[in-house]
Amino acid sequence: MEAINQSRFKELKATGQLPSPKGVALALLNLMQQEDVTIQSIAHVVQTDPALSGRLIKFANSLHFNTRRPIASVSEAVMMIGLPMVRQLVLGFSVLSDHRNGKCNAFNYQQFWSCSLATAIANQALSAQAKTSSEETFTCGLLSGIGRLTLATLFPDKYATVLSTAAGAPPDELNRLEQEQFDTDHNELAAALLKEWGFPLILIETIYHHENPEKGDFQAGSRAYTLVHSLSLSRSLANLCIADEGSRRALLPGLYVLGARLGIDAEALMTLSDHVVSEWQQWGKILDVPTQELPSFAEMAASLPPLVEVAGSEASGKTDQAELPLRILIVDDDKAVSNYLQKLLASHGHTVFSAADGQEGLEKVIEYNPQLVISDWVMPNMDGIAFCKSLRTTRGGRELYFIILTALADEDRLVEAFEAGVDDYLVKPFSVKVLMARLRAGQRLTQLKEEISREREEVRRIASELAVTNRRLQRLALTDPLTLLPNRRYGMDSLEQEWEAAKNSARPLTCMLIDLDRFKQINDTYGHDTGDVALKQAAKILKNAARTQDIVSRIGGEEFMVICPDTQLKEGAQYAELIRRTFEDSLINAGADRVKINVSIGVAQYNPTMPHFSALIKAADDALYQAKLNGRNKVVACTSVTSR
Structure with missing residues (x-):
C-alpha cells in the first residue's frame, strides 16, 4: 500500500479542518487511552450523551450479538461490545454527527452517509458470516469513504469541479483527477486518517484497496483477502440500496459475482441483503440518516431479463449466425439519414431505435440496451466522439460495437476516432453494400461476445456451487456435531x-x-x-x-x-x-x-x-x-x- 506523502498530510492536518471527534466523543477517546480505565468510567461519560447511549445500546442488542436477553444499560452495552469496538463506534458516530452537511455543492452529504451506513451494516454482517472476528468491521464500513468527505470539506469548490468532471467514470479516473488537483486522493487520505486514529494496519489496507481489491494482491483465502472483498461487496450492496429503481437492474448481477468470490451463493446473498436493508432502515431512524423502501432481493432478481435476449427465429434454429438480429441505436441529428437507416435496418430483421444527439443517445443506451451503435460524428450538444468516449467509461458501453459516420476520411480524423473507442467507420455518402458488410463484422463480434458471456455465466454458476460445497465441507471439518460450536x-x-x-x-x-x-x-x-x-x-x-x-x-x-x-x-x-x-x-x-x-x-x-x-x-x-x-x-x- 502506497502511503500518502507525510508532509502533504501534515499540511492538510495543519488547516484544522480534517474530520475529527469533538465533545463527548473526544473526551471518551482520551479517557480510553488511560491504562486504568474501567467500564464504569466509560459508561458514566457515555451517559452524558443520550443519543450516543441509545446508539451503543442498539448496537449491543443488534442481531450480530444474538443476546439471550435485551441489553438495557450503558455499562452492560459497553461490556458486551468491548472497549476497542466502543472506541471505534464513538469515533464513527461522532464524525457522522459533525459532518452531515457541507459547502461542496456537488457532494451529496445525505446520500454519502446513507451509503456509508449501509456499507457498515453489510460489512458487519459479512464479517459475522465469514467468521473473520474483526470487531471494527462496522466502523470500517462506516468510514470507508472518509477520504471523499475530507476532500469535500477541505476544498469544497475545487472538489465540486473534480466530481462533475469524473461523473460516471470509474474510481481510477476519480483518483487520477484528485491526484492532479490535490496531490493526493481519497483512498490515501482515508488511510492516513485511520492510521492517525489508531486503526489496525489490516483494516487500513482493506479500506485503501476496497474499490479495486485485485490491486491489493492479497492471497486468496487469507483474512486480508476476505476483509477487502467483503468491504468491496458491502459497498456494491450499499450503492444498490441508495440507487433508483432503474439503476438497480444494472447493479444486481455484479453482486452475485462478488459474492461468489467469498463463497456466498445467490440464495444466501439475497437473504443476507434483505437483512442488511432491514437493519439499514432501522439504523437510519436512529442516526437520522435517509433510507428508502426496497423490494426483496428475490423480487428484484425475478424482474431481471435473461442474460442474453434471443430472437424467436434464432431460438428455432432457422437464423444463420451471420444474420443474427441486433438491437441497433441510430444517433444522428439529420432526420432524413436517421429515418433511412431505420427503415433499411428494420427491413433486415433488426430492432432499431434512434436519438438526435449524443446526450439523448446515452439515455437511449440505458433504456434499450442496444448491441450496436451507428452514430454521426458532427452533432449539436454532444458529438459522436464525445458520445463514444462517454460510453466507453461505463460497463455496458464498453461492450457495444460502435460505427461512426464521417464526411471526411483523412488519417488524423480516423486516428482520433479509433483512439476514442470507435470500432469501425463509414464515409458519407455510403453504399448499402458497404454498410451491410460493416454490419456483418459487428454481428460476428457481438455474437462472439455473447457466447463468451454465456460461458462466463456458466463458470460463475459452477463456481458458486463449488463455493457452497467447499464451505459446507470446511464447516463440517471444524464444527462439533453435538453443540454445533467450532471444535x-x-x-x-x-x-x-x-x-x-x-x-x-x-x-x-x-x-x-x-x-x-x-x-x-x-x-x-x-x-x-x-x-x-x-x-x-x-x-x-x-x-x-x-x-x-x-x-x-x-x-x-x-x-x-x-x-x-x-x-x-x-x-x-x-x-x-x-x-x-x-x-x-x-x-x-x-x-x-x-x-x-x-x-x-x-x-x-x-x-x-x-x-x-x-x-x-x-x-x-x-x-x-x-x-x-x-x-x-x-x-x-x-x-x-x-x-x-
Missing part, C-alpha cells in the same frame, strides 16, 4: 492466530476455559441424553453471551474455551463472571425434574514471556483447577493460581 481444531487454530496477532501488535489477549461442574453426576443420574441436552444448553448460553470479537469452541467433553481478543485480564474476569451468573440462573429439562448447571471458569492473559500459545492454555487450565478446588461455581484469574 477443538478450530479453537486451537484460532488461538494460535490471535496469539501471533497479540505478539506482533502488542494488543491484549485473554483466554478462558469453562468446565461444567459435576457433569458426570448429571450423566449418571439422568442418563447421557440429558447430558447431551446440558452440553447443547451450555453451548447456547456461551454463543448468546459472546461478543462480536470472541471465539467460542468446545474443546472436549464438558469443557469449552472462549478466546477474547483485545481484552485485558480484569475485563475478561468481569466477562467470565457475567457468564457464570448466566449459567447459575439457567435450568435444563431432565424428565420431570429441572436441573441447574453451574460452571467453573479459569481466566488467563497473554504475557510476552510465554514461549508458546499452549502456555496461555496452561495458565487458564491452572486457574480452572483452582476454581474447582475452591468449591466450584467460581471464576479464578491466573494471578491467583497455584500451579498443580
Whole structure:
C-alpha cells in the first residue's frame, strides 16, 4: 500500500479542518487511552450523551450479538461490545454527527452517509458470516469513504469541479483527477486518517484497496483477502440500496459475482441483503440518516431479463449466425439519414431505435440496451466522439460495437476516432453494400461476445456451487456435531492466530476455559441424553453471551474455551463472571425434574514471556483447577493460581 506523502498530510492536518471527534466523543477517546480505565468510567461519560447511549445500546442488542436477553444499560452495552469496538463506534458516530452537511455543492452529504451506513451494516454482517472476528468491521464500513468527505470539506469548490468532471467514470479516473488537483486522493487520505486514529494496519489496507481489491494482491483465502472483498461487496450492496429503481437492474448481477468470490451463493446473498436493508432502515431512524423502501432481493432478481435476449427465429434454429438480429441505436441529428437507416435496418430483421444527439443517445443506451451503435460524428450538444468516449467509461458501453459516420476520411480524423473507442467507420455518402458488410463484422463480434458471456455465466454458476460445497465441507471439518460450536481444531487454530496477532501488535489477549461442574453426576443420574441436552444448553448460553470479537469452541467433553481478543485480564474476569451468573440462573429439562448447571471458569492473559500459545492454555487450565478446588461455581484469574 502506497502511503500518502507525510508532509502533504501534515499540511492538510495543519488547516484544522480534517474530520475529527469533538465533545463527548473526544473526551471518551482520551479517557480510553488511560491504562486504568474501567467500564464504569466509560459508561458514566457515555451517559452524558443520550443519543450516543441509545446508539451503543442498539448496537449491543443488534442481531450480530444474538443476546439471550435485551441489553438495557450503558455499562452492560459497553461490556458486551468491548472497549476497542466502543472506541471505534464513538469515533464513527461522532464524525457522522459533525459532518452531515457541507459547502461542496456537488457532494451529496445525505446520500454519502446513507451509503456509508449501509456499507457498515453489510460489512458487519459479512464479517459475522465469514467468521473473520474483526470487531471494527462496522466502523470500517462506516468510514470507508472518509477520504471523499475530507476532500469535500477541505476544498469544497475545487472538489465540486473534480466530481462533475469524473461523473460516471470509474474510481481510477476519480483518483487520477484528485491526484492532479490535490496531490493526493481519497483512498490515501482515508488511510492516513485511520492510521492517525489508531486503526489496525489490516483494516487500513482493506479500506485503501476496497474499490479495486485485485490491486491489493492479497492471497486468496487469507483474512486480508476476505476483509477487502467483503468491504468491496458491502459497498456494491450499499450503492444498490441508495440507487433508483432503474439503476438497480444494472447493479444486481455484479453482486452475485462478488459474492461468489467469498463463497456466498445467490440464495444466501439475497437473504443476507434483505437483512442488511432491514437493519439499514432501522439504523437510519436512529442516526437520522435517509433510507428508502426496497423490494426483496428475490423480487428484484425475478424482474431481471435473461442474460442474453434471443430472437424467436434464432431460438428455432432457422437464423444463420451471420444474420443474427441486433438491437441497433441510430444517433444522428439529420432526420432524413436517421429515418433511412431505420427503415433499411428494420427491413433486415433488426430492432432499431434512434436519438438526435449524443446526450439523448446515452439515455437511449440505458433504456434499450442496444448491441450496436451507428452514430454521426458532427452533432449539436454532444458529438459522436464525445458520445463514444462517454460510453466507453461505463460497463455496458464498453461492450457495444460502435460505427461512426464521417464526411471526411483523412488519417488524423480516423486516428482520433479509433483512439476514442470507435470500432469501425463509414464515409458519407455510403453504399448499402458497404454498410451491410460493416454490419456483418459487428454481428460476428457481438455474437462472439455473447457466447463468451454465456460461458462466463456458466463458470460463475459452477463456481458458486463449488463455493457452497467447499464451505459446507470446511464447516463440517471444524464444527462439533453435538453443540454445533467450532471444535477443538478450530479453537486451537484460532488461538494460535490471535496469539501471533497479540505478539506482533502488542494488543491484549485473554483466554478462558469453562468446565461444567459435576457433569458426570448429571450423566449418571439422568442418563447421557440429558447430558447431551446440558452440553447443547451450555453451548447456547456461551454463543448468546459472546461478543462480536470472541471465539467460542468446545474443546472436549464438558469443557469449552472462549478466546477474547483485545481484552485485558480484569475485563475478561468481569466477562467470565457475567457468564457464570448466566449459567447459575439457567435450568435444563431432565424428565420431570429441572436441573441447574453451574460452571467453573479459569481466566488467563497473554504475557510476552510465554514461549508458546499452549502456555496461555496452561495458565487458564491452572486457574480452572483452582476454581474447582475452591468449591466450584467460581471464576479464578491466573494471578491467583497455584500451579498443580
